[in-house]
Ligand code: SF4
Protein backbone atom coordinates (compact mmCIF):
# COMPACT_ATOMS: atom_id res chain seq x y z
CA UNK A 1 0.00 0.00 0.00
CA UNK A 2 2.77 2.42 0.95
CA UNK A 3 4.60 1.49 -2.24
CA UNK A 4 1.44 2.18 -4.28
CA UNK A 5 1.03 5.61 -2.66
CA UNK A 6 4.66 6.35 -3.41
CA UNK A 7 4.00 5.52 -7.05
CA UNK A 8 1.14 8.03 -7.07
CA UNK A 9 3.69 10.59 -5.86
CA UNK A 10 5.73 9.83 -8.95
CA UNK A 11 2.76 10.61 -11.15
CA UNK A 12 2.17 13.90 -9.33
CA UNK A 13 5.86 14.73 -9.85
CA UNK A 14 5.48 14.13 -13.60
CA UNK A 15 2.30 16.18 -13.75
CA UNK A 16 3.70 19.20 -11.91
CA UNK A 17 7.07 19.06 -13.66
CA UNK A 18 5.42 18.95 -17.08
CA UNK A 19 4.16 22.50 -16.51
CA UNK A 20 7.36 23.72 -14.87
CA UNK A 21 9.52 22.43 -17.71
CA UNK A 22 7.24 23.89 -20.37
CA UNK A 23 7.34 27.24 -18.54
CA UNK A 24 11.14 27.19 -18.32
CA UNK A 25 11.45 26.38 -22.02
CA UNK A 26 8.90 28.98 -23.06
CA UNK A 27 10.55 31.73 -21.07
CA UNK A 28 14.03 30.62 -22.21
CA UNK A 29 15.19 29.90 -18.70
CA UNK A 30 16.04 26.28 -19.44
CA UNK A 31 19.73 25.48 -18.99
CA UNK A 32 21.86 22.38 -19.25
CA UNK A 33 22.42 22.51 -15.51
CA UNK A 34 18.66 22.39 -14.86
CA UNK A 35 18.38 19.52 -17.34
CA UNK A 36 21.00 17.54 -15.42
CA UNK A 37 19.23 18.16 -12.11
CA UNK A 38 15.81 17.12 -13.44
CA UNK A 39 17.23 14.00 -15.12
CA UNK A 40 19.03 12.95 -11.94
CA UNK A 41 15.91 13.49 -9.79
CA UNK A 42 13.84 11.47 -12.26
CA UNK A 43 16.31 8.58 -12.27
CA UNK A 44 16.46 8.68 -8.46
CA UNK A 45 12.66 8.41 -8.30
CA UNK A 46 12.86 5.41 -10.61
CA UNK A 47 15.14 3.65 -8.15
CA UNK A 48 13.37 4.85 -5.00
CA UNK A 49 9.70 4.36 -5.89
CA UNK A 50 9.73 2.84 -9.40
CA UNK A 51 7.73 5.79 -10.63
CA UNK A 52 6.69 7.62 -12.80
CA UNK A 53 7.40 4.70 -15.15
CA UNK A 54 4.35 5.07 -17.37
CA UNK A 55 5.37 2.44 -19.98
CA UNK A 56 5.28 -0.13 -17.21
CA UNK A 57 1.91 1.15 -15.99
CA UNK A 58 0.62 1.02 -19.54
CA UNK A 59 1.65 -2.63 -19.64
CA UNK A 60 -0.15 -3.29 -16.34
CA UNK A 61 -3.21 -1.62 -17.81
CA UNK A 62 -3.12 -3.87 -20.88
CA UNK A 63 -2.70 -6.86 -18.55
CA UNK A 64 -5.67 -5.54 -16.48
CA UNK A 65 -3.44 -5.79 -13.42
CA UNK A 66 -4.79 -3.28 -10.89
CA UNK A 67 -2.00 -4.09 -8.44
CA UNK A 68 0.59 -3.37 -11.11
CA UNK A 69 -0.86 0.06 -11.86
CA UNK A 70 -1.09 0.80 -8.16
CA UNK A 71 -4.84 1.53 -8.11
CA UNK A 72 -8.07 1.21 -10.07
CA UNK A 73 -7.57 0.60 -13.79
CA UNK A 74 -9.85 3.51 -14.71
CA UNK A 75 -7.66 5.95 -12.76
CA UNK A 76 -4.52 4.55 -14.40
CA UNK A 77 -6.14 4.92 -17.82
CA UNK A 78 -7.06 8.51 -16.96
CA UNK A 79 -3.44 9.19 -15.90
CA UNK A 80 -2.19 7.83 -19.20
CA UNK A 81 -4.62 10.00 -21.14
CA UNK A 82 -3.53 13.06 -19.15
CA UNK A 83 0.12 12.42 -20.10
CA UNK A 84 -0.84 12.03 -23.76
CA UNK A 85 -2.94 15.21 -23.61
CA UNK A 86 -0.03 17.14 -22.09
CA UNK A 87 2.21 15.81 -24.87
CA UNK A 88 -0.29 17.22 -27.32
CA UNK A 89 -0.08 20.64 -25.72
CA UNK A 90 3.59 20.91 -24.73
CA UNK A 91 5.46 18.11 -26.55
CA UNK A 92 7.21 15.11 -25.07
CA UNK A 93 8.53 16.52 -21.80
CA UNK A 94 7.47 13.34 -20.04
CA UNK A 95 9.68 11.25 -22.34
CA UNK A 96 12.41 13.86 -22.46
CA UNK A 97 12.92 14.37 -18.73
CA UNK A 98 10.31 12.75 -16.49
CA UNK A 99 10.37 9.06 -17.37
CA UNK A 100 13.14 7.28 -15.43
CA UNK A 101 13.65 4.86 -18.34
CA UNK A 102 14.12 7.73 -20.78
CA UNK A 103 16.13 9.83 -18.32
CA UNK A 104 18.73 7.15 -17.71
CA UNK A 105 19.22 6.76 -21.48
CA UNK A 106 19.41 10.54 -21.91
CA UNK A 107 22.14 10.74 -19.27
CA UNK A 108 24.04 7.92 -21.00
CA UNK A 109 23.73 9.77 -24.32
CA UNK A 110 25.57 12.75 -22.81
CA UNK A 111 28.76 10.69 -22.50
CA UNK A 112 31.47 12.19 -24.71
CA UNK A 113 31.92 9.21 -27.04
CA UNK A 114 31.35 9.08 -30.80
CA UNK A 115 27.73 8.47 -31.75
CA UNK A 116 25.98 6.32 -34.28
CA UNK A 117 23.08 8.12 -35.94
CA UNK A 118 20.23 6.29 -37.63
CA UNK A 119 19.61 8.31 -40.77
CA UNK A 120 15.87 7.74 -40.81
CA UNK A 121 13.04 8.08 -38.35
CA UNK A 122 10.79 5.84 -40.41
CA UNK A 123 12.20 2.45 -39.63
CA UNK A 124 12.80 2.95 -35.89
CA UNK A 125 9.16 4.04 -35.75
CA UNK A 126 8.06 1.04 -37.83
CA UNK A 127 9.92 -1.38 -35.54
CA UNK A 128 8.30 0.25 -32.51
CA UNK A 129 4.81 -0.02 -34.00
CA UNK A 130 5.36 -3.71 -34.82
CA UNK A 131 6.46 -4.18 -31.21
CA UNK A 132 3.41 -2.19 -30.08
CA UNK A 133 1.04 -4.55 -31.90
CA UNK A 134 2.78 -7.62 -30.46
CA UNK A 135 2.74 -5.98 -27.02
CA UNK A 136 -1.03 -5.42 -27.17
CA UNK A 137 -1.79 -8.90 -28.53
CA UNK A 138 0.42 -10.79 -26.06
CA UNK A 139 -0.68 -8.57 -23.16
CA UNK A 140 -4.40 -8.46 -23.80
CA UNK A 141 -5.01 -11.97 -25.12
CA UNK A 142 -2.24 -14.00 -23.49
CA UNK A 143 -1.65 -11.96 -20.30
CA UNK A 144 2.05 -11.74 -21.02
CA UNK A 145 3.86 -8.43 -20.61
CA UNK A 146 6.52 -8.16 -23.31
CA UNK A 147 8.27 -5.30 -21.49
CA UNK A 148 9.43 -7.82 -18.91
CA UNK A 149 11.94 -9.03 -21.50
CA UNK A 150 13.82 -5.73 -21.29
CA UNK A 151 14.42 -5.72 -17.55
CA UNK A 152 13.07 -2.26 -16.73
CA UNK A 153 11.56 -3.40 -13.45
CA UNK A 154 14.50 -5.54 -12.37
CA UNK A 155 16.91 -2.72 -13.14
CA UNK A 156 15.13 -0.06 -11.10
CA UNK A 157 14.36 -2.46 -8.25
CA UNK A 158 17.98 -3.62 -8.31
CA UNK A 159 17.04 -7.27 -8.77
CA UNK A 160 20.17 -8.87 -10.18
CA UNK A 161 18.39 -11.05 -12.72
CA UNK A 162 19.01 -11.57 -16.44
CA UNK A 163 16.58 -8.66 -17.05
CA UNK A 164 18.74 -6.34 -14.96
CA UNK A 165 21.69 -7.00 -17.26
CA UNK A 166 19.56 -6.69 -20.40
CA UNK A 167 18.54 -3.18 -19.39
CA UNK A 168 22.12 -2.44 -18.41
CA UNK A 169 23.10 -3.43 -21.96
CA UNK A 170 20.43 -1.05 -23.31
CA UNK A 171 22.00 1.75 -21.27
CA UNK A 172 25.41 0.79 -22.63
CA UNK A 173 24.04 1.01 -26.19
CA UNK A 174 22.61 4.45 -25.30
CA UNK A 175 26.16 5.71 -24.96
CA UNK A 176 26.50 5.43 -28.75
CA UNK A 177 22.94 5.26 -30.09
CA UNK A 178 20.37 7.78 -28.90
CA UNK A 179 17.61 6.27 -26.71
CA UNK A 180 17.36 2.79 -28.25
CA UNK A 181 14.57 1.69 -25.91
CA UNK A 182 12.44 4.80 -26.49
CA UNK A 183 12.82 4.86 -30.25
CA UNK A 184 12.68 1.17 -31.12
CA UNK A 185 10.65 -0.46 -28.36
CA UNK A 186 8.60 1.64 -25.95
CA UNK A 187 4.85 1.18 -26.54
CA UNK A 188 4.00 4.34 -24.60
CA UNK A 189 6.55 6.22 -26.70
CA UNK A 190 4.75 5.00 -29.82
CA UNK A 191 1.48 6.38 -28.47
CA UNK A 192 3.05 9.65 -27.27
CA UNK A 193 4.57 10.33 -30.69
CA UNK A 194 1.09 10.79 -32.17
CA UNK A 195 -0.12 13.74 -30.05
CA UNK A 196 3.42 15.18 -30.05
CA UNK A 197 3.26 15.49 -33.84
CA UNK A 198 0.47 17.99 -33.44
CA UNK A 199 1.74 19.60 -30.25
CA UNK A 200 0.72 23.23 -29.81
CA UNK A 201 4.08 24.21 -28.35
CA UNK A 202 7.23 22.89 -30.01
CA UNK A 203 10.61 24.04 -31.28
CA UNK A 204 10.00 26.14 -34.36
CA UNK A 205 12.25 27.98 -36.79
CA UNK A 206 11.86 31.72 -37.07
CA UNK A 207 12.69 34.08 -39.92
CA UNK A 208 16.15 34.52 -38.37
CA UNK A 209 17.14 31.02 -39.54
CA UNK A 210 20.02 31.10 -42.06
CA UNK A 211 19.53 27.46 -43.14
CA UNK A 212 23.05 26.44 -42.11
CA UNK A 213 21.82 22.91 -41.30
CA UNK A 214 23.67 22.67 -37.97
CA UNK A 215 20.52 21.80 -36.03
CA UNK A 216 19.64 19.07 -38.52
CA UNK A 217 23.05 17.46 -38.14
CA UNK A 218 22.92 17.72 -34.34
CA UNK A 219 19.45 16.23 -33.94
CA UNK A 220 19.75 12.57 -32.91
CA UNK A 221 16.20 11.74 -34.05
CA UNK A 222 16.05 13.51 -37.44
CA UNK A 223 13.38 15.93 -36.23
CA UNK A 224 15.09 19.27 -36.86
CA UNK A 225 14.42 19.71 -40.55
CA UNK A 226 12.06 22.41 -41.69
CA UNK A 227 8.54 21.08 -41.46
CA UNK A 228 9.38 18.10 -39.22
CA UNK A 229 6.42 17.51 -36.95
CA UNK A 230 8.45 16.65 -33.82
CA UNK A 231 6.73 13.39 -32.95
CA UNK A 232 10.18 12.05 -32.04
CA UNK A 233 11.50 15.24 -30.48
CA UNK A 234 12.60 14.54 -26.90
CA UNK A 235 13.33 18.22 -26.29
CA UNK A 236 16.98 17.34 -25.76
CA UNK A 237 18.04 20.93 -26.65
CA UNK A 238 20.91 19.83 -28.94
CA UNK A 239 19.54 21.78 -31.91
CA UNK A 240 19.28 24.96 -29.84
CA UNK A 241 22.76 24.42 -28.42
CA UNK A 242 24.42 24.36 -31.86
CA UNK A 243 22.35 27.04 -33.58
CA UNK A 244 24.66 29.99 -34.38
CA UNK A 245 21.85 32.55 -34.69
CA UNK A 246 20.09 33.75 -31.58
CA UNK A 247 16.35 33.44 -31.94
CA UNK A 248 16.41 31.22 -35.04
CA UNK A 249 14.92 28.34 -33.06
CA UNK A 250 12.31 28.92 -30.41
CA UNK A 251 10.04 26.79 -28.27
CA UNK A 252 6.69 28.41 -28.91
CA UNK A 253 3.17 27.85 -30.07
CA UNK A 254 2.17 28.18 -33.70
CA UNK A 255 1.93 31.86 -34.52
CA UNK A 256 3.23 32.84 -31.06
CA UNK A 257 5.63 35.76 -30.89
CA UNK A 258 8.64 35.53 -28.60
CA UNK A 259 10.78 38.35 -27.38
CA UNK A 260 14.09 38.12 -25.56
CA UNK A 261 12.32 38.96 -22.34
CA UNK A 262 9.89 36.11 -22.70
CA UNK A 263 6.73 35.24 -24.51
CA UNK A 264 3.97 37.41 -25.83
S1 SF4 B 1 9.63 6.57 -24.97
FE1 SF4 B 1 8.93 5.24 -23.28
S2 SF4 B 1 10.77 4.74 -22.11
FE2 SF4 B 1 11.26 6.44 -23.46
S3 SF4 B 1 10.93 8.18 -22.18
FE3 SF4 B 1 9.02 7.87 -23.29
S4 SF4 B 1 7.79 6.59 -21.94
FE4 SF4 B 1 9.87 6.51 -21.16
Ligand code: SF4
Nearest residue numbers: 219233235236237239
Ligand atom coordinates in the same frame (compact mmCIF):
# COMPACT_ATOMS: atom_id res chain seq x y z
S1 SF4 C 1 17.85 18.12 -31.47
FE1 SF4 C 1 16.12 19.51 -31.27
S2 SF4 C 1 14.55 18.68 -32.66
FE2 SF4 C 1 16.06 17.04 -32.33
S3 SF4 C 1 15.23 15.85 -30.60
FE3 SF4 C 1 16.63 17.36 -29.72
S4 SF4 C 1 15.32 19.13 -29.22
FE4 SF4 C 1 14.14 17.81 -30.63
